[in-house]
Amino acid sequence: xxxxxxxxxxxxxxxxxxxxxxxxxxxxxxxxxxxxxxxxxxxxxxxxxxxxxxxxxxxxxxxxxxxxxxxxxxxxxxxxxxxxxxxxxxxxxxxxxxxxxxxxxxxxxxxxxxxxxxxxxxxxxxxxxxxxxxxxxxxxxxxxxxxxxxxxxxxxxxxxxxxxxxxxxxxxxxxxxxxxxxxxxxxxxxxxxxxxxxxxxxxxxxxxxxxxxxxxxxxxxxxxxxxxxxxxxxxxxxxxxxxxxxxxxxxxxxxxxxxxxxxxxxxxxxxxxxxx
Ligand SMILES: Cc1cc2nc3c(=O)[nH]c(=O)nc-3n(C[C@H](O)[C@H](O)[C@H](O)COP(=O)(O)OP(=O)(O)OC[C@H]3O[C@@H](n4cnc5c(N)ncnc54)[C@H](O)[C@@H]3O)c2cc1C
Numbered sequence: 093x094x095x096x097x098x099x100x101x102x103x104x105x106x107x108x109x110x111x112x113x114x115x116x117x118x119x120x121x122x123x124x125x126x127x128x129x130x131x132x133x134x135x136x137x138x139x140x141x142x143x144x145x146x147x148x149x150x151x152x153x154x155x156x157x158x159x160x161x162x163x164x165x166x167x168x169x170x171x172x173x174x175x176x177x178x179x180x181x182x183x184x185x186x187x188x189x190x191x192x193x194x195x196x197x198x199x200x201x202x203x204x205x206x207x208x209x210x211x212x213x214x215x216x217x218x219x220x221x222x223x224x225x226x227x228x229x230x231x232x233x234x235x236x237x238x239x240x241x242x243x244x245x246x247x248x249x250x251x252x253x254x255x256x257x258x259x260x261x262x263x264x265x266x267x268x269x270x271x272x273x274x275x276x277x278x279x280x281x282x283x284x285x286x287x288x289x290x291x292x293x294x295x296x297x298x299x300x301x302x303x304x305x306x307x308x309x310x311x312x313x314x315x316x317x318x319x320x321x322x323x324x325x326x327x328x329x330x331x332x333x334x335x336x337x338x339x340x341x342x343x344x345x346x347x348x349x350x351x352x353x354x355x356x357x358x359x360x361x362x363x364x365x366x367x368x
Contacts, residue, residue, distance in 0.1 A: 323348025
């Protein structure tokens, strides 16, 4: 008799919650619409990162202030306080422990404290980095991976491609405005990456990723799908993967990184409202 064992589930590894005030060492335009900000400083001592989707909360100064408000942490818990920092979530693109440098790729989308700060970022400016709180450790046991993202999730997509085991089959889709926004990503995986150009359409307004995922030919065996981008555009993709492709809850991680018309979208909100 053969018994089928389910692949091990994702687990969250908690890290000690720390706030660090870091200085910008370098600013580099990765593409016309994305700025790579390299933060540095001895405060990076003890910084942890280990999974593709690891992210931090950047803490921005109030308008007119030079430094951000520091979050209050007691017993490893972020406490309510009379004045809270202005925060936004950003992926850890690279952490170089040997030189204590942290790269964050920030999309210049126009309005918003994060986008505005990134457009003005210069060496010597300081910013708060809070976290990472934890890492979503997804066991790399699957036969294939389906990855899809738009610009805000390209840093995480790139981390997936760098961390997945050599030779594993990966089908990936990346939506960007045009050819100039494509990026070169190092990977040892067996990758088919398709860039999707939305042209003049507004970010978060197209169904390019949905159509690509629907049309994708998925290999035999067990797979895992990770999709991130604008929250509303992802809902039909999550439903398609669960209901039409038959992937289980543990095989699908769909994360709304931002939502059109909403400042500081809470990405955990989607987990509670959309269990397709
Ligand atoms: C886990 C996680 C990781 C993330 N990693 C990254 C990352 O590495 N790099 C990155 O750039 N972003 C990343 N994001 C997305 C980022 O947090 C949001 O885009 C955030 O809203 C940016 O803050 P803001 O202050 O610029 O805009 P907000 O003040 O939050 O929003 C202002 C307005 O801009 C709109 N808006 C927000 N983002 C965009 C966008 N990309 N394009 C068009 N309109 C937008 C909002 O709908 C709102 O109307 C991540 C989000 C999550 C949850």
